[in-house]
Amino acid sequence: MSAAMSRKLRSRLSLIAFSAFILIFNLGPILWGILGSLRPREEIMRFPPQPLPSSLSLEHYAAIAESGFLGAARNSLIYAAITVVVALVAGSIAAYALDRLRFAGKAVVMFLVIAGIPLASGAAALIVPSYLYMTSLGLSDTPWVLPLVYIAYNLPTAVWVLKGALGGLSRELDEAAAIDGAGRLRTLFEILLPLCKPAIGAAALFCFVGAWNEFVAGSVLVDNPDLRPVQVSIYQNMGYFGRDWGPLLAAATLAILPIIAAFLVFGRLLIAGLTKGAVKG
Amino acid sequence: MAHISFENVSKSYSTLNVIRDINLDIHDGEMLILVGPSGCGKSTLLRMIAGLESVSSGAIRIDDRVVNDLDPRDRDIAMVFQSYALYPHKTVLENITFGLRMRRMAGDEILRRAKQASMALGLDAYLDRYPRQLSGGQRQRVAMGRALVREPKAFLFDEPLSNLDAQLRVQMRMEIRALQQKLGVTSVYVTHDQIEAMTMGDKIAVMNRGGIEQIGTPLDIYDRPANEFVATFIGSPMINLLDAEVRGDGRSAVTPGGLVLPTGTAALSPGEKVRIGIRPEHVRLGDDGAPGIVEAVEQTGLDTLVLVRTSGTAMRVLIRERRYMERGQKVLLSLPPADMHVFSSDTGARR
Ligand SMILES: Nc1ncnc2c1ncn2[C@@H]1O[C@H](COP(=O)(O)OP(=O)(O)O)[C@@H](O)[C@H]1O
Ligand SMILES: [Mg+2]
Numbered sequence: 266m267s268a269a270m271s272r273k274l275r276s277r278l279s280l281i282a283f284s285a286f287i288l289i290f291n292l293g294p295i296l297w298g299i300l301g302s303l304r305p306r307e308e309i310m311r312f313p314p315q316p317l318p319s320s321l322s323l324e325h326y327a328a329i330a331e332s333g334f335l336g337a338a339r340n341s342l343i344y345a346a347i348t349v350v351v352a353l354v355a356g357s358i359a360a361y362a363l364d365r366l367r368f369a370g371k372a373v374v375m376f377l378v379i380a381g382i383p384l385a386s387g388a389a390a391l392i393v394p395s396y397l398y399m400t401s402l403g404l405s406d407t408p409w410v411l412p413l414v415y416i417a418y419n420l421p422t423a424v425w426v427l428k429g430a431l432g433g434l435s436r437e438l439d440e441a442a443a444i445d446g447a448g449r450l451r452t453l454f455e456i457l458l459p460l461c462k463p464a465i466g467a468a469a470l471f472c473f474v475g476a477w478n479e480f481v482a483g484s485v486l487v488d489n490p491d492l493r494p495v496q497v498s499i500y501q502n503m504g505y506f507g508r509d510w511g512p513l514l515a516a517a518t519l520a521i522l523p524i525i526a527a528f529l530v531f532g533r534l535l536i537a538g539l540t541k542g543a544v545k546g
Numbered sequence: 547m548a549h550i551s552f553e554n555v556s557k558s559y560s561t562l563n564v565i566r567d568i569n570l571d572i573h574d575g576e577m578l579i580l581v582g583p584s585g586c587g588k589s590t591l592l593r594m595i596a597g598l599e600s601v602s603s604g605a606i607r608i609d610d611r612v613v614n615d616l617d618p619r620d621r622d623i624a625m626v627f628q629s630y631a632l633y634p635h636k637t638v639l640e641n642i643t644f645g646l647r648m649r650r651m652a653g654d655e656i657l658r659r660a661k662q663a664s665m666a667l668g669l670d671a672y673l674d675r676y677p678r679q680l681s682g683g684q685r686q687r688v689a690m691g692r693a694l695v696r697e698p699k700a701f702l703f704d705e706p707l708s709n710l711d712a713q714l715r716v717q718m719r720m721e722i723r724a725l726q727q728k729l730g731v732t733s734v735y736v737t738h739d740q741i742e743a744m745t746m747g748d749k750i751a752v753m754n755r756g757g758i759e760q761i762g763t764p765l766d767i768y769d770r771p772a773n774e775f776v777a778t779f780i781g782s783p784m785i786n787l788l789d790a791e792v793r794g795d796g797r798s799a800v801t802p803g804g805l806v807l808p809t810g811t812a813a814l815s816p817g818e819k820v821r822i823g824i825r826p827e828h829v830r831l832g833d834d835g836a837p838g839i840v841e842a843v844e845q846t847g848l849d850t851l852v853l854v855r856t857s858g859t860a861m862r863v864l865i866r867e868r869r870y871m872e873r874g875q876k877v878l879l880s881l882p883p884a885d886m887h888v889f890s891s892d893t894g895a896r897r
Contacts, residue, residue: 443618445644
């Protein structure tokens with residue numbers, strides 16, 4: 266084996282080792298959590314920790330099923346689904362306007378959209394004004410309030426991502442469609458958006474994960490246990506079950522599943538775009 | 547089928563005048579070629595017919611109806627783009643029929659037309675394919691098919707062949723012309739390629755800097771260019787242009803180097819400064835005439851292009867046969883008076 270080849274091999278091996286380390290470092294807590302949720306209660310906090318549970322049990326899952334977790338999960342799924350649908354539809358129309366039309370104040374609108382993006386992740390700063398606003402509209406503690414707020418938080422990101430994708434599409438597509446007799450909305454939904462699948466996937470993921478993981482607004486804007494989102498429910502389980510980590514880990518495990526599912530669904534759009542998106546004339 | 551006319555049409559982007567006071571009539575069933583150098587405003591003019599660009603002043607009429615403010619879809623025209631602008635996520639069939647669907651045509655009529663067009667263009671085997679699975683030539687045909695099925699009042703073509711290789715270009719330009727003549731649909735065809743211009747149109751409009759320099763049949767324009775610009779733009783190899791001064795007899799002119807050129811029938815006054823144009827194929831190498839020396843020889847296989855220096859000027863000479871010549875060889879040039887084009891030195895206009 267030549268020196269160059271062995272050097273190449275060594276650098277590749279160290280790259281693999283490094284990646285494996287990062288992977289374990291990241292996935293370790295999640296794996297520990299999942300395993301923990303399946304352990305018998307008395308094993309969870311045992312020291313020294315056992316790598317594998319002595320037996321698997323679903324007792325913690327049974328416990329959270331009785332505590333209202335499933336209802337909260339269903340609420341959050343609905344909130345997130347509404348957020349994704351509305352943010353994509355409204356976001357793509359807004360993105361089209363910002364990219365393809367000329368109108369007064371466009372630069373200002375675009376600036377506001379960009380400025381709105383960081384607010385989606387730092388939503389705590391918005392909670393007091395949001396609370397006051399929603400209360401004055403009589404919306405707090407109603408089924409509408411959380412979807413509304415989540416849409417507002419996530420819309421700027423969706424607009425920005427979709428505008429970037431639309432901007433990459435040739436104007437001649439619009440023009441060909443216009444000559445073919447398609448109106449603006451038809452052009453957007455039938456010609457342009459099908460060519461933006463990766464961006465749609467990305468925007469949908471952002472919105473879904475944003476809505477699913479949101480905690481602050483969910484804990485402030487609704488009181489009714491029937492309207493409670495999943496993250497708030499998990500937090501309340503912490504108090505409800507005291508130091509009982511089993512049900513908490515079970516709830517956290519379940520809370521990850523929809524995110525994985527979202528990645529499987531929307532991530533497919535992302536990948537599809539990466540591999541076959543480039544359809545140049 | 548339609549009659550399209552421009553009346554004092556201008557277009558500017560803020561301060562930039564890209565189309566200047568155009569008057570133009572395109573008759574029913576005619577194929578007009580817009581030709582000119584890159585950036586002269588051909589596409590802009592075409593897109594104004596389509597409704598993709600606004601009109602700053604003047605009127606565009608289709609069948610005597612002013613269409614300045616009409617949406618593209620209400621003008622009943624079809625356009626073939628340079629990039630083809632096919633819908634990448636739609637199959638060939640879907641691409642071709644999209645415009646018909648938008649017009650809410652009945653399903654069986656859509657299919658009938660799609661079939662007809664795909665037969666005419668040899669696309670029937672590809673109807674289920676996506677554009678990315680087609681060759682450049684096939685994509686070009688799909689773009690044509692999308693226009694054909696519409697059975698519109700007019701076809702607009704914006705350099706539709708410029709992305710094809712030379713052979714395919716020759717084939718397609720014949721096919722397009724044959725199809726246009728068979729259907730008798732009014733067409734406007736933009737190109738910067740003068741061979742396409744010469745071969746495809748009933749009429750040519752030569753454009754320069756946003757204006758039309760000359761309109762006429764291809765041979766008209768070739769034989770009687772209205773000015774220096776048209777003379778140099780149309781014709782390959784390029785016309786020879788020589789500065790000269792009209793002699794006392796008013797029937798010939800002399801270059802600063804002393805070459806005497808007959809000026810034919812133009813009415814010229816002695817002492818006038820002119821530019822004389824003579825096409826390379828009109829210069830004869832023969833037994834008498836002005837002496838010259840061969841500077842370069844290009845063989846195309848079909849004909850021979852010779853660069854001859856005579857009285858201090860270099861003259862392109864095209865010989866319609868294979869001729870073996872050498873650099874430094876002495877030749878005699880004869881210049882038939884009937885083939886001379888005389889242009890004013892000041893304005894460039896034909897005298
Ligand atoms: N949107 C625009 N804004 C400003 N100038 C433009 C625009 N579109 C075209 N032009 C200018 O108009 C002129 C004519 O363009 P075009 O019609 O595309 O030329 P051609 O098709 O003959 O090459 C060019 O000089 C071009 O720079
Ligand atoms: Mg052009």
